[in-house]
Amino acid sequence: MAKEAVITLSDVDVQFREKNRSVHAVDHVDLTVERGDIYGVVGYSGAGKSTLVRTINLLQRPTSGAVNVLGEDMLALSPKQLRGERKRIGMIFQHFNLMNSLTIADNVAFPLKGIKPKAEIDQKVQEMLKLVGLEDRATAFPTELSGGQKQRVGIARALASDPEILISDEATSALDPKTTSSILELLKELNETLGLTIVLITHEMEAVKQICNKVAVMDAGRIIERGSLLDIFAKPQEQLTKDFIDTTLQLDAAIESVRKQPAVAHLQGADQLVRLTYLGASTDQPLVATLYKDFNVTANILFGDIQILQGTPFGNLIVVLSGTQADIDRTFKYLADNDVQVQHITTEAE
Numbered sequence: 001m002a003k004e005a006v007i008t009l010s011d012v013d014v015q016f017r018e019k020n021r022s023v024h025a026v027d028h029v030d031l032t033v034e035r036g037d038i039y040g041v042v043g044y045s046g047a048g049k050s051t052l053v054r055t056i057n058l059l060q061r062p063t064s065g066a067v068n069v070l071g072e073d074m075l076a077l078s079p080k081q082l083r084g085e086r087k088r089i090g091m092i093f094q095h096f097n098l099m100n101s102l103t104i105a106d107n108v109a110f111p112l113k114g115i116k117p118k119a120e121i122d123q124k125v126q127e128m129l130k131l132v133g134l135e136d137r138a139t140a141f142p143t144e145l146s147g148g149q150k151q152r153v154g155i156a157r158a159l160a161s162d163p164e165i166l167i168s169d170e171a172t173s174a175l176d177p178k179t180t181s182s183i184l185e186l187l188k189e190l191n192e193t194l195g196l197t198i199v200l201i202t203h204e205m206e207a208v209k210q211i212c213n214k215v216a217v218m219d220a221g222r223i224i225e226r227g228s229l230l231d232i233f234a235k236p237q238e239q240l241t242k243d244f245i246d247t248t249l250q251l252d253a254a255i256e257s258v259r260k261q262p263a264v265a266h267l268q269g270a271d272q273l274v275r276l277t278y279l280g281a282s283t284d285q286p287l288v289a290t291l292y293k294d295f296n297v298t299a300n301i302l303f304g305d306i307q308i309l310q311g312t313p314f315g316n317l318i319v320v321l322s323g324t325q326a327d328i329d330r331t332f333k334y335l336a337d338n339d340v341q342v343q344h345i346t347t348e349a350e
C-alpha cells in the first residue's frame with residue numbers, strides 16, 4: 001500500500017530581493033515526505049535548507065510553487081486557519097530558542113497557554129517532560145541546563161501541541177557528538193512510538209546516517225540528489241553526495257594513509273588499488289575468498305569499514321587486487337554483477 005504523503009512541496013521557489021542583490025535561496029524544488037519518514041536534508045551552509053523547510057509551515061512564504069501539508073493547501077489558508085495548521089507542525093532549532101526567564105515547565109507550557117485549561121496544560125507538561133527524560137527538572141531555568149537538556153526541553157515544547165510533523169533545523173549542531181547521538185536517538189524513539197514524521201536538516205551526513213530513512217542533498221537552492229538512505233549510501237551519483245558520505249566514513253584520511261603504504265607504492269604488473277563498496281549480506285571474507293577461488297585474484301585488504309545502516313551491513317574496503325589483467329577484468333565484471341561498486345584509487349606513482 002502506498003504511504004500517505006504528509007508534505008508535498010511542488011516547484012517551490014524562494015527569492016530574496018534586497019537593494020543591490022537578489023538571492024535565489026530555493027530553486028524550483030519538489031519534495032515529498034511520507035508519514036513516518038525521518039527525511040534528512042543535507043547541505044553546506046547557505047545551500048537553502050532552512051529556507052526550504054520554513055516553507056513547510058509558511059514561516060517563509062515561497063515566491064512561487066505549492067505547499068501541501070497534511071492534506072491542506074497551505075497557501076490557501078486564512079491567517080487563523082494557518083495558526084491552527086501550524087500546531088500540527090512542531091519545530092526545534094539549533095539554539096533551542098527557550099525563554100530564560102521562564103522555568104522549564106513554563107517553557108513547555110508556553111504554546112498551550114490560553115488554549116487549554118490550566119489542569120490540562122499541567123498534565124501535558126508533565127507528560128512531555130517525562131517523554132524527554134526531564135521530569136525532575138520542571139522548576140529549573142534554562143540557564144541551569146546543559147545543551148542536550150535544553151534541546152530536550154525544545155523537543156518537549158515542540159511536541160506539547162501533539163504535532164504530526166516535527167521539523168528539526170540543525171537541532172544538534174551546537175551539541176557535542178555524544179549528546180548529538182542521544183538527541184538523535186530520542187528523535188528516532190519519538191518517530192517510532194508516536195508515529196511522528198520528522199524532517200531533519202543538517203550539514204552533517206553523520207546525523208542523517210544515524211536515524212534517517214530518506215535523504216535529499218541540497219546545493220545552491222536545488223535538491224541535487226535524493227533517495228532512500230541505503231540507495232544514496234550504496235550508489236551516490238553526485239560528487240557532493242560522495243563527499244558528504246566519505247566525510248562521515250573518514251575515507252579521505254584512510255585513502256591518504258593507504259597511499260603511503262609500501263604495498264601501494266610498488267604495485268606490480270596489473271595490480272590495482274581500488275575501493276569496494278557494498279551493501280547487504282556480503283561480508284569482506286566471502287568476497288575476498290571468492291575473488292581468489294573463482295578468479296585467481298588476491299585482494300590484500302589495507303582498510304576496511306563495515307557499518308550497519310538501517311539494519312543492513314554497509315562495507316567499504318580499500319584493497320590491492322593482484323592477478324593477470326584478464327583475471328582482474330573478469331573480477332570487475334563479477335563485482336559489478338553482484339552490486340559491489342568499484343572505484344579506482346590513483347596511487348602516488350600514477
Ligand SMILES: Nc1ncnc2c1ncn2[C@@H]1O[C@H](COP(=O)(O)OP(=O)(O)OP(=O)(O)O)[C@@H](O)[C@H]1O
Nearest residue numbers: 016023024025043044045046047048049050051052
Ligand atoms: N531573510 C533573508 N533575506 C535575504 N537572504 C536570505 C534570507 N534568508 C536566507 N537568505 C539567503 O538565502 C540563502 C540560503 O540560506 P539558508 O539559511 O536557507 O541556507 P542553509 O542551507 O539553511 O544554511 P545555514 O545552515 O547556514 O542556515 C543564503 O544565501 C542566505 O544568505
